[in-house]
Amino acid sequence: MTQPDGAILATQPRFRPRIPRIPARSSVRRVHLPWYVKLLLAYLAAITIIGKGPTYLGVPPLYWGEITMAAGLLLIAPQIKRTDFLQRSRALTIAIAGFMVLGAVSTALSVPRWGMDALRDAAMWYYALFYFIGLGLASQKAVANRVWYLLRTFWMLALVWNTADLLLQHTLSQSGPIIPWRGVPLFFNARDEAGQNLVLGAMIVLCTGTLSKRPAMRAVLVPVALVGLAVFAASEGRAMRIGVVSGASVVLLLSFAPKGIPHFNTRLLKLAVCGIPVLALAVAAAPDRVVKLTHLDRFAEADPYDPEGTAGWRLIWWQRLYAEVMKRNPAFGLGFGESLHVYHPLLRDSQEEFVVRSPHNFNITIFTRMGVVGLLLWITIVAAGIGALFGRLWRGSAGGQPYTPERRDELTFWVMMLVCTVVNSSLGVLMEGPVLGIWFWFALGFASARSFSSGVVLRRRITTPRVEDLAGSGLLHPAQAIP
Helix, strand or coil: CCCCCCCCCCCCCCCCCCHHHHHHHHCCCCCCCCCHHHHHHHHHHHHHCCHHHHCCCCCEEHHHHHHHHHHHHHHHHHHHCCCCCHCCCCHHHHHHHHHHHHHHHHHHHHHHHHHHHHHHHHHHHHHHHHHHHHHHHHCCCHHHHHHHHHHHHHHHHHHHHHHHHHHCCCCCCHHHCECCCCCCCCCCCCHHHHHHHHHHHHHHHHCCCCCCCHHHHHHHHHHHHHHHHHHCCCCCCCCCHHHHHHHHHHHHHHHCCCCCCCCCHHHHHHHHHHHHHHHHHHHHHHHHHHHCCCHHHHHHCCCCCCCCCHHHHHHHHHHHHHHHHHHHHCCCCCCCCCHHHHHHHCCCCCCCCCCCCCCCCCCHHHHHHHHHHHHHHHHHHHHHHHHHHHHHHEEEEEEEEEEEEHHHHHHHHHHHHHHHHHHCCCCHHHHHHHHHHHHHHHHHHHHHHHCCCCCCCCCCCCCCHHHHHHHCCCCCCCCHHHC
């Protein structure tokens, strides 16, 4: 029996176009990461979980951090050209570029006199290159989502490692093979960065929904986080505790944002409501013992007029440096390479191999080495970076689209981390080296780029094309068409 023209035999199967599958949300863990992204993540994991020790790995003066930076600049930062992130954050980018140009010129002028010491001190400005690496990485959304997933894991591991280290009285951080060219063990940390990362890990566990779908892991890590916060509160460091309180205070201001309180803040408030009364009762019951146990007496000892105390020790140094800069070059400072310990009366004659070169305040170091111009650029970076990030969170949207709860929690965490780092570094030297210097600049770029996206996953609706359209397009022969 013949069939009408243009028809196909009834026994022949109809054409079924192939419809691509849409990946599930859980596929973020299956995103392929290039080797150079893995190199960056390995470095961030090391300095987050362990601290300062791994930063000395390499062949001096070429360390692991500089190798990671070179690979990131060549292979990650160029991804920015596919986006308009630099245009959107123009003030911040111009300020960072100006800060780096000033630093490069000052370093070039200092090298003939101070040699390798000038390049060593220059890390405080050239680590700003990680801002562009952070931007480039965040421009690849699928990769950036996977990176954010892993970064949270690093901080949770830092919580476990550093809680154990504090409970064991720094036994872990004093272990591992000795790095011969620095004389410290591989697992060494500078205490303040370890304490900060411990708290940030606790915030990931307690104040975000990271473990909401992993009840078994949450049941283990929540008690660890509470113990970690307790041993952190009892630790000796003042700068890290002031930094944590400052970061939490800035974040809590977002509770008054017009778009409603972020989930992160809700959980942080609950933690404060539960924790503060317990601490108050403990102080009321045994004030002397609690003060001694938590080292709160160290804050009382911070008398700026006592030259033997650490506050007075710092103040003397800062005053001498200010006077020297104003005498020699107020606009552009003293340059790089000269060890600043010579301007402290108690340090100038020190014969230590690794004498403290900087005045335990990143802001003062910038002013001393780069003058008033450098300090103004740094203030602009903080205002245009952290301030703008806070402003976007306050508005609660990107491109007119509200942030998802997950993206809002992420950005709230970044604000706390950045504020904590700046304040912590205002009483220490951690941002002048890689352990917090690289982290600050990378986080500033990564978080800034992430704040321009609401976090909503857009999915195209896949429809089955009509057979006659396929025939007209040449993808299906007219003889195969069904009338």
